[in-house]
Amino acid sequence: MLLDNHGRKINYLRLAVTDRCNLRCFYCMPEEGLQWLSRKELMTYEEMLQMCSLLVKMGIEKIRITGGEPFVRKDIMQFLTALSELEGLNELTITTNGVLTAPHVQDLKKIGVKSVNLSLDTLDAGRFFNITRRDEFLDVMRTLDELLKYGIEVKINAVVMDGKNTEDIIPLVELTKDLPVSVRFIEEMPFNGDGHVYGGLQWDYVRILEEISGRYPGIKKLVDPQYSTSYNYQVPGHKGSVGIIAAYSRTFCGTCNRVRITPTGELKTCLYDDGVMNIKDLLRQGINEDALNKALLSAFGKRAKDGWAAERSRVEHTGVHESMATIGG
Numbered sequence: 001m002l003l004d005n006h007g008r009k010i011n012y013l014r015l016a017v018t019d020r021c022n023l024r025c026f027y028c029m030p031e032e033g034l035q036w037l038s039r040k041e042l043m044t045y046e047e048m049l050q051m052c053s054l055l056v057k058m059g060i061e062k063i064r065i066t067g068g069e070p071f072v073r074k075d076i077m078q079f080l081t082a083l084s085e086l087e088g089l090n091e092l093t094i095t096t097n098g099v100l101t102a103p104h105v106q107d108l109k110k111i112g113v114k115s116v117n118l119s120l121d122t123l124d125a126g127r128f129f130n131i132t133r134r135d136e137f138l139d140v141m142r143t144l145d146e147l148l149k150y151g152i153e154v155k156i157n158a159v160v161m162d163g164k165n166t167e168d169i170i171p172l173v174e175l176t177k178d179l180p181v182s183v184r185f186i187e188e189m190p191f192n193g194d195g196h197v198y199g200g201l202q203w204d205y206v207r208i209l210e211e212i213s214g215r216y217p218g219i220k221k222l223v224d225p226q227y228s229t230s231y232n233y234q235v236p237g238h239k240g241s242v243g244i245i246a247a248y249s250r251t252f253c254g255t256c257n258r259v260r261i262t263p264t265g266e267l268k269t270c271l272y273d274d275g276v277m278n279i280k281d282l283l284r285q286g287i288n289e290d291a292l293n294k295a296l297l298s299a300f301g302k303r304a305k306d307g308w309a310a311e312r313s314r315v316e317h318t319g320v321h322e323s324m325a326t327i328g329g
């Protein structure tokens with residue numbers, strides 16, 4: 001079992017396979033996109049497999065593939081298939097914006113993907129365009145239909161933004177009435193690649209919950225699964241559930257079981273740190289498995305206590321200007 005220096009179990013890796021994306025979500029990146037990484041800077045699939053294979057041997061049980069948008073990277077299904085065959089990996093999941101995902105859902109089911117996080121901040125096509133700056137709402141809805149059709153568990157991620165989509169909170173909760181989905185409202189974080197000035201958090205988890213319980217006073221608290229980052233609820237009689245993720249307020253650090261690896265191979269032991277070692281560089285220098293194992297253990301042994309401490313330890317102290325697409329949300 002992998003433990004960090006605060007006694008927290010580490011068994012979950014979030015791997016961002018690209019920084020590129022076919023949407024331009026307001027809260028994630030500027031309209032013109034990011035300065036995309038060159039092919040040389042990206043980890044190859046072989047490097048990612050080698051790294052994941054070692055991490056699984058060390059104690060990682062669950063891998064989430066994210067980005068950028070995973071499905072814009074060429075041959076992603078081949079990579080996912082290879083990853084799904086890693087011995088010792090219990091769970092392979094994906095976070096996607098759903099634009100290109102629908103045609104792959106059947107194959108995802110085949111390789112054993114049981115749950116997918118689908119990002120969908122609004123149920124209104126006009127507001128979808130305002131937020132993502134692209135007219136792809138129907139393709140995302142098609143992905144939702146396909147996921148449900150194949151019995152893949154769906155978590156819908158909705159970032160709550162003042163003046164952008166707060167009118168969607170109740171309709172999104174309403175979606176849980178007939179659909180067995182978990183709709184999770186996420187506090188907006190400052191990781192927008194300077195796509196807009198982050199004016200501070202307007203809708204924290206308390207305000208989001210007040211909005212929901214104002215409309216559904218009978219809403220019930222559910223028991224949160226172990227390591228859950230969301231506070232979970234259910235409206236009595238609804239098939240699905242509702243979660244709230246205090247991503248900015250950082251209320252879940254005490255039980256955090258996850259580490260991240262960016263598309264360039266940078267290991268982040270906290271969402272709010274700026275990277276603690278580069279695995280791709282070590283692999284390209286020819287490091288052997290034993291030495292990489294030791295380097296990883298040393299990084300896990302120096303993990304920040306929480307997101308506030310990690311933010312303070314950043315080399316660049318002038319605020320967080322990264323995009324979630326280069327971090328891997």
Ligand code: SAM
Pocket residue numbers: 021027028066067068069070095096097098117118119157158159186187188189190191192247324325328329
């Ligand atoms: N492109 C995929 C998608 O959108 O699902 C995967 C990558 S995206 C960076 C992963 C998650 O991060 C999405 O659910 C997105 O809503 C969330 N995210 C991005 N920027 C964020 C921000 N500034 N605050 C909170 N969540 C954010």
Ligand code: SF4
Pocket residue numbers: 021022023024025028029067068069097119324325
């Ligand atoms: Fe793309 Fe996902 Fe960022 Fe939106 S949140 S711009 S879909 S990477």
